[in-house]
Amino acid sequence: MTDETSHGALASASRRRVLDALRAAAGPLDARELAAATGLHANTVRFHLDVLARAGFVTESAAPVGGRGRPRITYSSATPAAGGGYELLAEILAAGIEAGGGAEPAGRAWAEGAPAQGFDDAEARTMALFTELGFDPRRAGDGGIELHACPFLAVARRHPGVVCNVHLGLLRATVEGAADATLTPFARPGVCLARLSATR
Structure with missing residues (x-):
């Protein structure tokens, strides 16, 4: 990962909004929950989560499901907010x-x-x-x-x-x-x- 990757991941205001929502959450959130929290479309949220994950700001994990189907993918902030x-x-x-x-x-x-x-x-x-x-x-x-x-x-x-x-x-x-x-x-x-x- 280069410095440009990290800086680029935070260059979008919408992406920072997704990251802020994760940091404010009491626990991991999935893309739909983040879409509701940020007012962004779920597909836009997924795109931002992918960029944030590649840059090391976000971790993803598979949440167990109660029945058949794909596991629910949830996201958490990997880094604390830094005020400066x-x-x-x-x-x-x-x-x-x-x-x-x-x-x-x-x-x-x-x-x-x-x-x-x-x-x-x-x-x-x-x-x-x-x-x-x-x-x-x-x-x-x-x-x-x-x-x-x-x-x-x-x-x-x-x-x-x-x-x-x-x-x-x-x-x-x-x-x-x-x-x-x-x-x-x-x-x-x-x-x-x-x-x-x-x-x-």
Whole structure:
């Protein structure tokens, strides 16, 4: 199978509709069921299924029949839907960390550097860190730091115990020695809240 075969299999909007219907289904579907789900003619669906199967996106199997006649041929998606390079990679890593634990230490390890020089430096580093990561941080009126526009929002909603704890680890490593830090995920819709308090 060449790259052109894979890309060509997804070049048709109708073919992608067939594949999406298979991915959304609770189990294998036959051509007639897919025709009903997509609004396409059954012969058109069979043509698309053949192309998708040759490209490796779809598997087919013979379902047993209760009497005489040919077995019912059903189809299933052979590949998961991928939202894009970053999102797929983040999803895989988040699921792996979630299974094995250690999200906050992973964030700490990535952000470790020279200790902050006092509370003001810790606060400035926090603003710089989350600005560079794309969070659009803003100082809240009560002394907290609101984190808007999380670039990992889709994955964070599915794996908050991983993504948010990685961010907590980043935050704590950034302010270590000068401040203690907490992070409240989704303190408001779409906004997380970081709080720093001077180390005693």
